[in-house]
Amino acid sequence: VFKQAPDFQATFDPTTFIVALCATLIWGWLVQWRVGRHQAAIWKSLVLPASGAVWCWLLLMTLWMPLLDFVRSYQLVTERVTAQVGPNACLQVMDLERDQIAALQYHGGFRLTPATPASDCPWLIADPELLAQRRHQPDPAQWLSQALIERASGKGDEFHLFRRITP
Structure with a gap:
């Protein structure tokens, strides 16, 4: 990463870290819920892929956005x-x-x-x-x-x- 943006100064932002951590915990809970012993329902098979896509997007927006902004900015x-x-x-x-x-x-x-x-x-x-x-x-x-x-x-x-x- 730092080869692509050698002047980038990484900083720790507690707010974005907490949002990313909460999203990870919620996704982990969804995985546990889905593999649990619940009645079969057609919509349950869509929960993990959809929540996984949302989770990946949220992690990208919270943890990688400063680097992406730096590389794309003038x-x-x-x-x-x-x-x-x-x-x-x-x-x-x-x-x-x-x-x-x-x-x-x-x-x-x-x-x-x-x-x-x-x-x-x-x-x-x-x-x-x-x-x-x-x-x-x-x-x-x-x-x-x-x-x-x-x-x-x-x-x-x-x-x-x-x-x-x-x-």
Whole structure:
């Protein structure tokens, strides 16, 4: 698990642990009840599979959700961008998807503008994969590569950060 998300900090939450423990105890009681000597009824054969599916879903939602949220979130990306550019900075956006732009605005509070020569933002953030596909690179006379920031999931979701060269 930690190979997939090396920056993940596991924390113990007593509330989710108690919910997961109660669900496990209830499912154990259902198993004991089902294998007990009760009258045969057609609906009893469905109790264990249905309750087992609910139990697995509940354990996943309580115990694994923090890790899943961490891997799917852009929060770590925005923290790394903030470390480079500072809080509430102005960023020009080039070749980013809508969800990436929304995540940068939500988690980082950045002021994002489309990448244009007339923009006065000192930073440019772009998707390196889309830049390579379109062969559309920032002008090296105006922009200096500052950092390549990877998302926690590490599945090719990267951001290339450029700093404007001031004359």
